[in-house]
Amino acid sequence: xxxxxxxxxxxxxxxxxxxxxxxxxxxxxxxxxxxxxxxxxxxxxxxxxxxxxxxxxxxxxxxxxxxxxxxxxxxxxxxxxxxxxxxxxxxxxxxxxxxxxxxxxxxxxxxxxxxxxxxxxxxxxxxxxxxxxxxxxxxxxxxxxxxxxxxxxxxxxxxxxxxxxxxxxxxxxxxxxxxxxxxxxxxxxxxxxxxxxxxxxxxxxxxxxxxxxxxxxxxxxxxxxxxxxxxxxxxxxxxxxxxxxxxxxxxxxxxxxxxxxxxxxxxxxxxxxxxxxxxxxxxxxxxxxxxxxxxxxxxxxxxxxxxxxxxxxxxxxxxxxxxxxxxxxxxxxxxxxxxxxxxxxxxxxxxxxxxxxxxxxxxxxxxxxxxxxxxxxxxxxxxxxxxxxxxxxxxxxxxxxxxxxxxxxxxxxxxxxxxxxxxxxxxxxxxxxxxxxxxxxxxxxxxxxxxxxxxxxxxxxxxxxxxxxxxxxxxxxxxxxxxxxxxxxxxxxxxxxxxxxxxxxxxxxxxxxxxxxxxxxxxxxxxxxxxxxxxxxxxxxxxxxxxxxxxxxxxxxxxxxxxxxxxxxxxxxxxxxxxxxxxxxxxxxxxxxxxxxxxxxxxxxxx
Numbered sequence: 001x002x003x004x005x006x007x008x009x010x011x012x013x014x015x016x017x018x019x020x021x022x023x024x025x026x027x028x029x030x031x032x033x034x035x036x037x038x039x040x041x042x043x044x045x046x047x048x049x050x051x052x053x054x055x056x057x058x059x060x061x062x063x064x065x066x067x068x069x070x071x072x073x074x075x076x077x078x079x080x081x082x083x084x085x086x087x088x089x090x091x092x093x094x095x096x097x098x099x100x101x102x103x104x105x106x107x108x109x110x111x112x113x114x115x116x117x118x119x120x121x122x123x124x125x126x127x128x129x130x131x132x133x134x135x136x137x138x139x140x141x142x143x144x145x146x147x148x149x150x151x152x153x154x155x156x157x158x159x160x161x162x163x164x165x166x167x168x169x170x171x172x173x174x175x176x177x178x179x180x181x182x183x184x185x186x187x188x189x190x191x192x193x194x195x196x197x198x199x200x201x202x203x204x205x206x207x208x209x210x211x212x213x214x215x216x217x218x219x220x221x222x223x224x225x226x227x228x229x230x231x232x233x234x235x236x237x238x239x240x241x242x243x244x245x246x247x248x249x250x251x252x253x254x255x256x257x258x259x260x261x262x263x264x265x266x267x268x269x270x271x272x273x274x275x276x277x278x279x280x281x282x283x284x285x286x287x288x289x290x291x292x293x294x295x296x297x298x299x300x301x302x303x304x305x306x307x308x309x310x311x312x313x314x315x316x317x318x319x320x321x322x323x324x325x326x327x328x329x330x331x332x333x334x335x336x337x338x339x340x341x342x343x344x345x346x347x348x349x350x351x352x353x354x355x356x357x358x359x360x361x362x363x364x365x366x367x368x369x370x371x372x373x374x375x376x377x378x379x380x381x382x383x384x385x386x387x388x389x390x391x392x393x394x395x396x397x398x399x400x401x402x403x404x405x406x407x408x409x410x411x412x413x414x415x416x417x418x419x420x421x422x423x424x425x426x427x428x429x430x431x432x433x434x435x436x437x438x439x440x441x442x443x444x445x446x447x448x449x450x451x452x453x454x455x456x457x458x459x460x461x462x463x464x465x466x467x468x469x470x471x472x473x474x475x476x477x478x479x480x481x482x483x484x485x486x487x488x489x490x491x492x493x494x495x496x497x498x499x500x501x502x503x504x505x506x507x508x509x510x511x512x513x514x515x516x517x518x519x520x521x522x523x524x525x526x527x528x529x530x531x532x533x534x535x536x537x538x539x540x541x542x543x544x545x546x547x548x549x550x551x552x553x554x555x556x557x558x559x560x561x562x563x564x565x566x567x568x569x570x571x572x573x574x575x576x577x578x579x580x581x582x583x584x585x586x587x588x589x590x591x592x593x594x595x596x597x598x599x600x601x602x603x604x605x606x607x
Contacts, residue, residue, distance in 0.1 A: 003194030010187050010202045018212040021086040025217035028073065031057040031150045039063070040070075041114065043107040045127045047156030048074070050106055054150045058108050061148055068110045069138055069145035071102030074155035075220050079210065080163065080238055081155075082221040086213065088170045089147070101170050102147055104131035105155060116140045116412050127162065128169035128249040135171075135349075142414045143387070149218040160238060164245035165252055171350045175540075176571075178239055179564035185235060186565070207231045243561070258343060263546035269334060270547065274308040277331025281324055286449075287502060290317030293324070299484035299491045302534045304344070305541045305548070306335055310491040314474075321474045321497040326448070335492050340381060341404060343545070352384040358524060359388035362441060362470060365518065365598055369466055372396045376435040376460070378424050378453075379443030383410035399435070401427065428456035435460060439468040442594075445494045451506065458510040463603045467512055469596065470522060475499050476593045478527055478585065487530040488593060500595050512599035523592025527582050529574035536567035 031054070040059050044050050054072070062070040077085065081103065088101045104127035114121060117140045122133070138145045167174050184206060192199040210228040214221055221227075227234055248256075284291050296314045300307075313324040327335065340348045362385065366372060372393060377386050380400030389398065400407050401420040411419040420427055438457050444450050457467050472488035473479075474497035479486045488494070498506075504514045540563040543552045550556075586592040 003191060003198055006187065006191050006194065007198040007202055010184060010191065011205050014184060014202075014205045014209050015212070018209045021083070021213045022217065024086045024089060025214060025219050028218045029061075029146075029148045030075075030218045031061050031072070031148050039110055040108040041111055041121055043109060043122060043125065043130060043133070045105050045130045045156065046124055047127075048105045049154045051152060051154075054106075054153045058106070058148065058150060062108050062146070065146055067144045067146045068113050068141040069134070070108040071134055071145070071147045072106035072108065072153060073103045073147060073149045073219070074105050074153040075149050075151045075218065076222045077103055077105070077155050077219065078157070079214075079221040079223040079227040080160065081166070082219050083210070083213065083227075084163075084167065084170070088172065101131065102134050103155075104128060104134070104166065104169070106150075106153065107134050107137070109137060113137055113140045116414070118412075126165075126249045127156065127159075128165040129251050131166065131169040132249075132251045139382075139413050139415075155222065159247075160241035161245045161247050162249075163238070163242045165247055165249045167242070169249065169251060171346060173564075174242070175560050175564045176568060178243060178561065179566075179568040181235065181239060182565055183568055185232070188232075203232065255343070259544065259546045262338060262343060266547040270307060274306075274331075274334075277308070277328055277334055278325040279328055282326075285315035285317060285320055286322055286496070287320035287498070288315060288318040290315050292316035296321055297484050297489065299489060301335065301492060302484065302538065303490070304339065304545065305538075307547070308335075308492065312489060312491065312497075318502055319475070319499045320502055323492065323495045326495055327492055329448075331492070332448075338546075339493075341406065349382070352382065355384065356388050359385045360392060361521065362439070362468065362596065363389035363392040365468060365516065365596060366393075366437060366466065368516070369598070369600070372437040372466075374399065374435045375437040375439065376401060376420075376431070377416075378402075378438060378440045378457075379446070380407060380410065380416065382406045382413070383415040385439070385441055386410070387413075387415040425452045425456040428459045432460050433462050436462065436465045437468065438465070441468075441470045442472070444469060444498070445471055445496050448495060450496050450498065454506055454510055454512075458512055458601065461512075461601045463601055465601045466515075467507070467599045467601070469503065469599075470594060471503065472497060473500065473519065473591060473593055473595045476591060477589065478582065479593065482527065482531045485531040485534045486527065486593075487534070500597065503597055504599075507597070507599045511602045513602055514597050514599045516598040518596040519591045520586045520589070521592075522594040522596045523583070523586040524594055525578040525583055527593055528577040529571055532567070532570050532574040536563055536570065539563045 040062060042050060042055060058070055058072050073085070085101065085103050107130060114137070117137055119133070119137065125133070164174055167177055188199055188202050188206060191202055207228055210224055210231070214224060283293070285293065293313045293315055296312045298309055298311050300309050311324055312321055314321045338344050374397045375389070375393070376399050377383065378401045380386060380402050381404070383398070383400045386398035386400055390396070397417050398415075399418040399420065400410055400416040401422070401424055403422060405421075407419040407421050410416050420431065438461055440453070440457070444453055447453050461467060472494070479488065484491075488497070500517065500519070507514055540560040541548070543550050543556065
């Protein structure tokens with residue numbers, strides 16, 4: 001019975017995954033036409049030959065489609081690279097800001113995009129470096145980028161020794177990628193002990209899956225038969241070449257140099273200890289003043305593993321949860337450093353880029369109130385929300401406010417019309433009355449004094465204006481289940497966690513009347529999968545980070561591979577639980593791991 005169940009699971013999983021990748025391959029258009037346009041620059045990877053016919057057809061296609069960037073994919077892309085492309089590219093129909101990875105072969109770009117991104121036209125460039133450059137440039141294309149297959153474009157030979165670097169360029173954690181590929185192989189081996197006839201059936205589907213993915217699509221990958229028929233032998237060869245690859249791209253070398261430079265900073269800071277980054281513990285609740293405090297949990301930095309332990313306490317009087325003792329401003333600088341910028345910028349960009357659904361849901365909450373004229377997003381970062389919200393409100397002018405330099409880059413990308421750089425309370429008087437909507441999405445919990453931020457919002461908004469806030473919900477029943485591994489506790493960055501009743505009362509006290517709220521609709525389906533990831537990441541933390549005290553040894557590399565081989569099935573299970581059990585609890589309870597409140601400033605209120 002176990003053998004039958006495992007065989008069914010394997011075969012269904014292989015077929016569904018094959019159909020998923022096939023849908024992406026089928027969505028890729030093929031270049032046609034011979035009337036080129038001169039308004040493009042071609043960036044070509046080493047080893048790729050761009051002939052005149054392909055150049056002309058690609059330029060004509062991009063011109064017809066109104067695209068500022070066209071990622072041109074060789075039809076005969078090596079099979080492993082073609083499969084990697086389909087796995088990492090956005091699904092059909094997902095046109096969120098900056099989405100869409102290409103093959104790193106040829107990129108057609110209008111000169112204006114290069115100018116906005118402040119990128120000089122490169123000379124010789126490797127495939128991984130072109131993938132990284134394309135990811136960056138697409139943020140400046142203002143949603144006018146695409147991919148197309150070129151039948152006559154000659155692809156560079158397969159370079160499995162470069163695959164490790166190429167996967168990193170695509171934003172992939174190589175250890176997890178290899179573990180993911182190993183799972184069906186390992187399950188077939190297990191099935192062989194349970195029932196060899198069923199194992200043969202699973203093996204047949206495993207070998208035929210590449211044909212399912214590519215047959216009848218625009219891609220004709222080189223080496224397809226080698227990757228399919230003897231797949232049980234070919235796949236381990238690919239894994240070994242990937243795992244042992246030492247070739248580095250220019251991007252890899254720059255990142256290594258940045259980590260080396262950062263290590264001197266962290267060595268100096270850590271030598272003085274991290275206890276100095278914490279203020280004295282307070283005896284009363286910062287929200288209501290009650291002295292009825294109790295420890296909710298203690299947690300290290302589970303995401304980046306910077307040293308330190310942090311405490312969240314809960315007020316028995318009002319339910320407010322807050323970091324106590326809280327970080328000093330210098331401590332916040334230390335723990336935020338290299339998270340959204342520097343070393344962590346690429347990872348943060350990927351996370352924010354893949355949250356388009358949540359952004360659109362937030363923007364649509366304003367629909368009953370009518371079309372906004374000018375919208376200020378506070379804590380906007382690179383303004384991914386604004387870029388997505390323009391699809392809901394195309395006539396609205398979106399501006400952003402944040403402390404970091406990324407807000408100015410958001411303006412260069414064209415995702416906001418104007419960038420306000422600084423602290424919201426400090427800028428409130430300057431921008432008073434300019435906006436009929438102010439939003440704070442997962443911002444307020446990061447601030448040292450939420451009351452000051454709400455005061456600033458009340459001051460900025462005119463009578464009849466709206467404030468939209470989204471926050472993690474500390475009352476979510478599954479939060480306690482996961483303990484410190486519940487991602488929204490997010491220590492040490494989250495300073496305050498406010499129950500929805502507390503927030504609505506504070507808004508009303510400032511002349512902001514709550515007119516709508518969303519709890520279950522604001523739920524984000526990620527509790528189980530992020531808790532699982534944090535737990536496994538703790539077993540095998542990334543030792544390449546400059547604050548890590550331990551070096552990367554050969555036994556550690558083997559251990560990390562084994563951890564993630566077990567971790568990937570757990571992540572898949574976590575994802576399924578989020579979509580089933582977690583979603584069911586949210587729907588039936590009418591709550592979720594986040595909530596949204598829309599408030600209207602009273603006509604009689606004064607800022």
